Amino acid sequence: MKTIRQADIGAGCFLALLGLFILYAASNIRVGVERALSPRFFPSVLGFLIFACGIGLAFKSWRFRGEDPRIHWPDRQGAGIVVVSLGMLAAYIALMKPLGLPLSTFLYVTASIGFLKPQKWGTAIATGLILGIISYVVFIDLLQLSFPVGSLLERLLEG
């Protein structure tokens, strides 16, 4: 999809299907005691609205014959950076529970800065350390918020 028109036709078709799917899901919602406002009401209205808007968007874009703006997609390198950055974020979330917030923060921040600016590994490690320490001292120790500490750090602190 290189232009807004192409994207709108694709998105319109997708939304129309999504609307139908929501309508189907809404029809399967279990209604217990009859109430003035059924739990199916809003999902059904929205399913229909999304379906109608999807069809409308696809049709309007299909008929459109004017100047079609291009979508600013990233180049190959930019797309690679986005994908790797998202992968690192996913790893950060996945590791937060087993490793704890401080350690996973240190790893995520260090790896991210190191990846975005390979010449600055020193800065990466320093920033990672600072944020890892802040996450423990401010949010876990001082504010007593229930962030995961991680068994490794727990053992280290107990020792």
Place this chain on the structure above:
Amino acid sequence: MSFSFDHLIQGFATALSLQNLLWALVGCFIGTLVGVLPGIGPASGIAILLPLTTVLPPTSAIIMMAAIYYGAMYGGSTTAIVVNIPGEASSVPTAIDGYEMAKQGKAGPALAICAISSFVAGTLGLIGLTFFAPLLADVAVVFGPPEYFALMFMALTLIISLSGRALLKGVISMALGLMTALIGQDPLTGAARLTFGFPKLLAGIDFISVIVGLFAISEVMVNVESRITAISQKIGSWMPSWADIRQSMGAMIRSSGVGFFLGLLPGVTPSVTTFVAYDLEKRISKHPERFGNGAIEGVAAPEGANNATSTAGFVPLFSFGIPTAPSMAVLLGGLMMYGLQPGPMLFKENPDFVWAIIASMYIGNVMLIVLNLPLVGMWARICVIPFYILGPMIVFFSVLGTYSIRFLAYDVWVMTLFGVIGYFMRKFGYPIAPMVLATVIAQMMEMSLGQSLLMSQGSILILFTRPISAVFMALAFVSIARGIWLQIRSHAPEVAVEEVD
């Protein structure tokens, strides 16, 4: 509840004692920090500190709690402007133009105008609270579920108008936002809706995850793909010019009125009034095309409405014991912890206490502007931090903020998903604001519609037969008709206003 100068002067005498001044200052400082830190909102900030205040006398403790609350309202816009992370829904309209200003090297003036607008609106709101509370509280009780539903329906139709040429995409964005909020359990019956067999989805989707994902994460994605070196290459003047102040003064005053009067209604939170105030400014502006591209009135209006609404929330809290927002509910808990029962009797039985709190809010407002204006330069400098450092820091604070809502990793995954959705919405020219507002108010809308239908034994006509709700519904339909008319006449492709470079 009645106003008397004697009570107010006595309130000032209590609030100006050295001890109470100190606790107000501490509250303002902590509140500003709470507002700036994305990991912790005013409600959780007050809740965390509530047990610690038991060592203080009741008046000092509540003065400090109230100061944390309105201090957080001041600080909340900082991250929205400098790094495009609106920590709460009410900061979303501020981020639209504030972040654009930051990118243009005008983070300082944007932050300063925020502080000034908050001060002006806070003071005007306090004057309203002091003098008109009895009368206004009577008006607030006229609002029943049909009026609330109609008001929120009108707010939704107004916000879609922010989409400019992309009206259809605005409606789609709103519908997707409403759909997101419906995932989970039905608030009235507990029935599982749109969970598609995934038990985790029963927990629903918290709107903070949606907001942070749509704004902060998608912004980081857009910035890393284009390999920008910093959000802004330069720091211009830290202070706004007189022209900036003159330009935004009208917006400050109008938004104070909008925020205050709507804020009197229980359930109408700053997340609604800030959008209404922003929309109003855009509609009456001679140059609406500047909105979304760094209009200073677009920063002043939501900030003014935010603070005026927060101040107005004290009217139903003190007069009826009705909290209008989660943070107000925590404050109510604080009052009850000290054996004070908010309601009409509070003013009769504890006038010294109530008027001391109101007087301390005037003082706190002055403290906040004195505290915040010198810090503007420091916050503005965040924009020139190299993005390879700032980007991971934004993600770190986003993860902290999202995880701390319910301490579920699931919320952080949802944030990431909405980051990706936000990225594609930007690319395809979909406006983000309608989705955010819809996510925030969906449950309130559904609840008030359900209650309205209960009142009318299932007749939808109740929305059109009560005068106030009928006016709101009529305005909403006018807005829809205007949108459809513009759509029919438009021969341009659908691209959201915010996305037009």
